[in-house]
Amino acid sequence: MPSLLLRNARIGPGGPLRHVLIADGRVAAVTEERPPADEPAGETVDVQGGTLLPGLWDAHVHAVQWAQARRRVDLSAARSAREAVDLVASHTGFTIGYGFRDALWPDVPHKELLHAAAPGRPIVMVSNDLHTAWFSPAALAAIGMGEHPTGVLRERACYTAMAELPAPPQGELDRWVAEATTAAASRGVVGLIDFEFADNVADWSRRVREQRVDVRVACSIPKDHLELAIGRGLRTGEPVAGSGGLLEVGPVKMFVDGSLNTRTAYCDDPYPGTDGRGLLETPPDDLYDTMSLAAVHGIHPAVHAIGDLAASIALDAFERVGCPGRIEHAQLVRAADFARFARPGLVAGVQPAHAPDDREVADRHWPGRTHRAFAYADLLAAGAVLEIGSDAPVAPLDPWDGMASAITRTDDDRPAWHPEQAIPLAAVLASAARGRRGIRPGDVADLVVTATDPAGRAPADLRGTEVLGTLLGGRWTYRQQL
Numbered sequence: 001m002p003s004l005l006l007r008n009a010r011i012g013p014g015g016p017l018r019h020v021l022i023a024d025g026r027v028a029a030v031t032e033e034r035p036p037a038d039e040p041a042g043e044t045v046d047v048q049g050g051t052l053l054p055g056l057w058d059a060h061v062h063a064v065q066w067a068q069a070r071r072r073v074d075l076s077a078a079r080s081a082r083e084a085v086d087l088v089a090s091h092t093g094f095t096i097g098y099g100f101r102d103a104l105w106p107d108v109p110h111k112e113l114l115h116a117a118a119p120g121r122p123i124v125m126v127s128n129d130l131h132t133a134w135f136s137p138a139a140l141a142a143i144g145m146g147e148h149p150t151g152v153l154r155e156r157a158c159y160t161a162m163a164e165l166p167a168p169p170q171g172e173l174d175r176w177v178a179e180a181t182t183a184a185a186s187r188g189v190v191g192l193i194d195f196e197f198a199d200n201v202a203d204w205s206r207r208v209r210e211q212r213v214d215v216r217v218a219c220s221i222p223k224d225h226l227e228l229a230i231g232r233g234l235r236t237g238e239p240v241a242g243s244g245g246l247l248e249v250g251p252v253k254m255f256v257d258g259s260l261n262t263r264t265a266y267c268d269d270p271y272p273g274t275d276g277r278g279l280l281e282t283p284p285d286d287l288y289d290t291m292s293l294a295a296v297h298g299i300h301p302a303v304h305a306i307g308d309l310a311a312s313i314a315l316d317a318f319e320r321v322g323c324p325g326r327i328e329h330a331q332l333v334r335a336a337d338f339a340r341f342a343r344p345g346l347v348a349g350v351q352p353a354h355a356p357d358d359r360e361v362a363d364r365h366w367p368g369r370t371h372r373a374f375a376y377a378d379l380l381a382a383g384a385v386l387e388i389g390s391d392a393p394v395a396p397l398d399p400w401d402g403m404a405s406a407i408t409r410t411d412d413d414r415p416a417w418h419p420e421q422a423i424p425l426a427a428v429l430a431s432a433a434r435g436r437r438g439i440r441p442g443d444v445a446d447l448v449v450t451a452t453d454p455a456g457r458a459p460a461d462l463r464g465t466e467v468l469g470t471l472l473g474g475r476w477t478y479r480q481q482l
Contacts, residue, residue, distance in 0.1 A: 005045070055191070126162070129260070221234065221252040446472055
């Protein structure tokens with residue numbers, strides 16, 4: 001690969017102007033003196049004071065669902081079941097909508113509402129948190145569930161039903177996913193962890209052979225595929241053969257509970273007006289057994305835990321097994337459990353964009369506890385390692401959105417929600433870059449150039465950060481006119 005010289009790049013937020021030589025996919029030199037005109041660089045680009053940062057990772061993505069959601073009817077504006085129906089009624093053919101939040105709706109979704117608006121038409125509507133699907137009678141019939149009483153499917157029933165829907169042709173879907181990686185690169189993304197429920201190693205291996213893929217991918221393993229992965233000799237962190245360095249084996253994903261919006265997050269306290277504390281997806285002993293099996297074969301667990309009781313169960317399991325891994329979401333944490341996140345090798349995969357999205361739902365369903373919800377400052381203070389993701393399509397695959405939410409604790413003109421849980425820019429950037437905090441010789445040249453210095457912008461303005469270019473191993477995956 002030809003070398004690349006970046007002239008006049010600001011090195012990190014508030015940093016000095018330097019010249020950066022990239023060779024063989026790595027940062028070869030960072031110099032203060034202007035290199036001579038005959039410097040042997042294959043390409044020279046003057047970034048004119050643009051800020052050079054470590055490339056960004058999205059630490060939690062559902063790649064196929066995100067690629068499809070980019071082409072589905074947007075239901076995020078619906079404030080009732082009736083409004084959601086109105087948003088899909090004018091479409092024709094088999095219609096799939098995405099993004100509704102029913103936790104605060106005044107009415108209840110039901111299959112007959114869809115049938116009345118569009119008789120005989122198959123319609124499926126997926127909730128923003130991916131834990132609920134709302135089917136019309138025709139859509140239920142198409143997957144052999146015509147007798148379902150309401151058409152509203154939650155948790156495992158939702159996942160099973162969605163898997164039965166007719167999928168686009170494989171080549172077309174792969175193209176959509178590849179296009180989504182290019183869109184991510186335009187926002188400075190150089191890598192993602194894909195938590196799609198699929199044979200991700202095989203699917204991404206096919207994509208990098210047949211499509212242009214503009215990010216690195218850590219390919220997670222669904223719990224149901226664990227024994228298959230063990231049989232293949234897969235180990236977390238190892239490169240996937242034949243992927244040109246783009247793919248690595250990710251963790252094995254398992255669930256302790258459900259979600260806040262579906263009111264299935266597993267909590268110490270009942271949800272208001274009910275006796276229910278949420279859904280325990282995996283009992284503690286089963287979780288321990290699965291984590292132990294994975295760990296002995298070099299596969300790290302990634303444990304979904306949203307409620308405070310679920311997070312405590314996950315922490316107990318990590319302490320019993322003694323392995324590295326991840327706790328995904330950690331949206332509500334017991335006060336006594338923050339310090340337990342500091343154990344060596346444990347990463348808290350968090351999604352700051354969810355906090356402003358879910359604040360009203362949390363206020364209603366977790367009353368008196370929201371001071372320890374989405375509590376990123378308390379996690380950092382306790383010594384936890386954070387990695388920021390979007391959970392796309394739950395939130396857009398745009399790391400600047402999540403970073404702005406982590407700093408401001410809001411995403412509009414509402415006052416900051418629990419501003420004591422805001423975290424500073426330096427910590428946010430590191431959490432969005434897989435822990436990288438600078439540009440040094442020897443680093444892999446996964447980099448992003450921004451038009452302005454993040455340290456000089458109002459935190460809320462981070463969402464509008466202009467990306468001038470993104471480099472993946474020294475290769476431009478996105479570039480404006482530089």
